[in-house]
Amino acid sequence: MESLTKKNNSKQIFFITAMLTVAAMVISFGSTVFADNGDEVASFRTMNTAIVKGSENVPRISLKEFVKNIGKDTGVYKMFFADKNANEESDVVSDVVVEGNVVSEETSEVASHAPANDFDASNVKGWQKLIMLAIGFLIVYLGAAKGFEPLLLIPIGFGTILVNIPGAGMGDAPHGMLHIIYNAGVGNEFFPMLIFMGIGAMTDFGPLIANPKTALLGGAAQLGIFFTLFGVALMNLIPGMDYNMLQACAIAIIGGADGPTSIYVSGKLAPEMMAVIAVAAYSYMALVPMIQPPIMKLLTTKKERLIKMEQLREVSKTEKILFPLVLLVITLLFLPPAAPLIGMLAFGNFIKELGTVERLSKTVQNEMMNIVSILLSLGVGSQMTPEKIMRAESLGIIVLGLVAFIIASAGGILMAKLMNLFLKKKINPLIGSAGVSAVPMAARVSNKVGLEEDPSNFLLMHAMGPNVAGVIGTAIAAGVFISTYGH
Numbered sequence: 328m329e330s331l332t333k334k335n336n337s338k339q340i341f342f343i344t345a346m347l348t349v350a351a352m353v354i355s356f357g358s359t360v361f362a363d364n365g366d367e368v369a370s371f372r373t374m375n376t377a378i379v380k381g382s383e384n385v386p387r388i389s390l391k392e393f394v395k396n397i398g399k400d401t402g403v404y405k406m407f408f409a410d411k412n413a414n415e416e417s418d419v420v421s422d423v424v425v426e427g428n429v430v431s432e433e434t435s436e437v438a439s440h441a442p443a444n445d446f447d448a449s450n451v452k453g454w455q456k457l458i459m460l461a462i463g464f465l466i467v468y469l470g471a472a473k474g475f476e477p478l479l480l481i482p483i484g485f486g487t488i489l490v491n492i493p494g495a496g497m498g499d500a501p502h503g504m505l506h507i508i509y510n511a512g513v514g515n516e517f518f519p520m521l522i523f524m525g526i527g528a529m530t531d532f533g534p535l536i537a538n539p540k541t542a543l544l545g546g547a548a549q550l551g552i553f554f555t556l557f558g559v560a561l562m563n564l565i566p567g568m569d570y571n572m573l574q575a576c577a578i579a580i581i582g583g584a585d586g587p588t589s590i591y592v593s594g595k596l597a598p599e600m601m602a603v604i605a606v607a608a609y610s611y612m613a614l615v616p617m618i619q620p621p622i623m624k625l626l627t628t629k630k631e632r633l634i635k636m637e638q639l640r641e642v643s644k645t646e647k648i649l650f651p652l653v654l655l656v657i658t659l660l661f662l663p664p665a666a667p668l669i670g671m672l673a674f675g676n677f678i679k680e681l682g683t684v685e686r687l688s689k690t691v692q693n694e695m696m697n698i699v700s701i702l703l704s705l706g707v708g709s710q711m712t713p714e715k716i717m718r719a720e721s722l723g724i725i726v727l728g729l730v731a732f733i734i735a736s737a738g739g740i741l742m743a744k745l746m747n748l749f750l751k752k753k754i755n756p757l758i759g760s761a762g763v764s765a766v767p768m769a770a771r772v773s774n775k776v777g778l779e780e781d782p783s784n785f786l787l788m789h790a791m792g793p794n795v796a797g798v799i800g801t802a803i804a805a806g807v808f809i810s811t812y813g814h
Contacts, residue, residue: 463487486708527675545796547742548762551582551735582731583801602710665806
């Protein structure tokens, strides 16, 4: 009985609600239809002539014009025809007749913003966009399918694709997403600082502390950086190549195989070349397993590759805590321009080794590092545009970067061979190639080549010494360049 009553009440409530809704619709419709305001009301009868209130200023277009406008907004049209329209518009501006010799304010403003060279953003052709899109997909392929630094190359590749989509405007100032990302942390070197903090939090300086001699191997690997300065001077002899000293310093850092440092230095000294320098640095980092083994085998004998090194001593917690502090103090005293990089590295390592702020350490190593890597890589990809990449100078950067990386790898190996002339306990020269900053990939490659010669010869921990020393050495080299030319 009770359930029947509830059912009847529900029906009554529904009926009343429905009646009120119908009454409201009738009143609303009647007030509109029968209103005598002199305006034509939109309906099926008057749909071709009536004007919807609030749309008085909206232009009327036909179906043909609608389809045409949609077609002009497609990527295909913008890719192949937009550059033609842009040239026509520029011709209109140039055809303005100025009486006498007096140039109008508008014309002078246009002239003041004219490109310094013929290959500017306003002159980018559709086929050039297509090439950049292909390069973007190639970078994504190398990261996703070949495993070349996927955490970095995949976002860089996607950034390259997104910024080169015609009409998307993702790299346009001031509201393009990629433009915002670039200005927020790449162009002002903020993201590289955070990356160095993460590297410090993920790095164990114990092998370097246990065997300080390996720091010399990391220092010798910086030979590639300084040798590249001479290579840039020789490259300037080639027609079409014209690098200044600031650009040469930014290019030379590629030899350290340290992406964040390369971005940091190029942002300070040569921001116009940041994109290609960053891509070159990260690419050679990814290609360490392919580039270094032939160099290592070429410069060492089988006997040298079979050298077994003694197990490293155990490093105390106190030593690990004090090391980043001492490193920071030395940097502050002797090379302040390197303090931003070294300081973040030291801070990240200090909170890792301290042990009392484990939450901070894990956040820096994981969540923060992942987020910043994505944003940094997208920001770098946003600079991969035709006017910046498709130049003779860009090809020269790729070549010089490869030469710098090869010499850096060879420098560490040759230093180990030189040290063996004076040491009683010999150093396996294979660990010298780990003196570049590609942590920990370079150390893993040294260990892999050693295991190929002797499956019982584990060199990983020994190679980590010059590897982390290379990180510090590259940061110091960056500080030297900035201190010399960054004023």
